[in-house]
Amino acid sequence: MENVSYQKTDNTALITLNKADTLNALSKSLISEINAVLDRIEADCEIYTIIITGCGKAFIAGADIDEMYGKSRAEIWDWSALGSGLNLRLEKMPRPIIAAINGYALGGGLELAMACDIRIASRNAKLGLPETGLGVICGAGGTQRLPHIVGESIAKEMIFTGKTINAEEAYRIGLVNRVASPDALLEEAFALANAVNKNGQLAVRAAKEAVGFSRNANIEDGCQFERQKFSALFETEDQKTGMGGFLRKEKNIVFQNR
Ligand code: CAA
16 A cells, blocks of 8 residues: 555554545545555454554545545535545444544644544644635535534534634634643553453444444434444353453453454
């Protein structure tokens, strides 16, 4: 992979975007490289969690403006399916994904981060949806995900003004889960991934699906869905390992994820 590297440490895959010359702007080719890495990760059952980060001063500075500029309505309709599709894929992937936001996360970059499950920002990160200042709006789910994360009126303010906010402000409004010093960003992301990895992965995946389901469900349907997932886990070895381990007062419970 030319611009997207991928490294496996224990049960976590670290994906790094390395296209510093465009601040990791999401072009058609960069998106297809990310998808190719995700294909490999999906085929590896030893990978439980994924961390996505960027090189240099950017996580991702948005969709590639050069590539978008001359497109017609029909062309951009097709083109935007790539970013939108990638973000839906991340959101639905049965593995928790952590965005380690090392710098600029603007436009399509913040949209991708919002499709991840958990966001950690470096203290020097800058986040925003500046599309209205380019005469357009988000094209990869930003208007749909931001209100769910920070609430409608803060989302509208960010989108209408296109303002960029810093990591502390992002933390204050709940856009990121925590803020780390630049040097400790990946360490924090791995610590979080390890805290997930030690649990039963069938349960973690069921939890991701159930939380995802809550977005479009009424409370009755949501609780029904949760009960189905909860009950299904009682057919797994992990449930016996986890609950049995507790009853036997075991200290280190090791799940086989089956
Ligand atoms: N697309 C294409 N190229 C980009 C880019 C982008 N989104 N962001 C940065 N670059 C390029 C710059 O053009 C520049 O290239 P050259 O060296 O060839 O001139 C290079 O990356 C470095 O960028 P800067 O010199 O601008 O770096 P800076 O430190 O001065 O500024 C920045 C950094 C504030 C992030 C600035 O680059 C910037 O404002 N970028 C655009 C941010 C933006 O508007 N993003 C939203 C895009 S639209 C979108 O994402 C739509 C969607 O929802 C799908």
